[in-house]
Amino acid sequence: MEANMSLYEKFGGEETIAKVVDHFYDRILADDTVNHFFENTDMEKQRRHQTKFISFALGGPNQYTGGTMAKAHAGMNLQPEHFSAIVEHLHGALAHFGVEEPDIAQTLTKVATLRDDILYK
Numbered sequence: 001m002e003a004n005m006s007l008y009e010k011f012g013g014e015e016t017i018a019k020v021v022d023h024f025y026d027r028i029l030a031d032d033t034v035n036h037f038f039e040n041t042d043m044e045k046q047r048r049h050q051t052k053f054i055s056f057a058l059g060g061p062n063q064y065t066g067g068t069m070a071k072a073h074a075g076m077n078l079q080p081e082h083f084s085a086i087v088e089h090l091h092g093a094l095a096h097f098g099v100e101e102p103d104i105a106q107t108l109t110k111v112a113t114l115r116d117d118i119l120y121k
């Protein structure tokens with residue numbers, strides 16, 4: 001049964017997600033490589049962004065009702081270093097909450113599939 005569980009369920013669902021989101025968000029805003037992208041982003045929107053992001057990454061319920069990833073990041077011209085920084089912060093946030101490395105690797109692999117949809121838009 002456990003093998004079929006999404007990581008989202010395995011980690012404790014929404015309650016855990018909320019904690020990871022807060023931590024992920026703190027890391028991003030403390031990082032000068034990427035924090036300027038969020039300068040004009042309001043807190044509520046930011047939180048929604050991160051929640052969708054983490055839920056997606058963990059295979060949770062699809063909460064995303066907006067446009068494509070390409071559309072969400074249009075005009076940002078995101079570069080590989082920005083993508084890497086965000087992935088690194090996701091790694092750090094998951095590790096902080098005791099998620100095991102194989103599960104983190106699986107999560108980061110899933111996020112990496114979005115790379116081409118997000119970069120250079």
Ligand code: HEM
Binds near residue numbers: 049064114
């Ligand atoms: C790595 C995979 C990524 C995923 C899954 C992801 C997910 C999302 C989603 C779902 C939205 C739409 C939010 C909404 O409509 O409410 C969004 C918007 C946004 N993303 Fe990402 N994102 C990723 C990478 C990045 C990167 C690398 C950056 C910049 C370093 C970034 C910065 C932003 C910003 C600034 C917004 C717009 C926030 C606003 O509306 O002001 N994202 N992202």
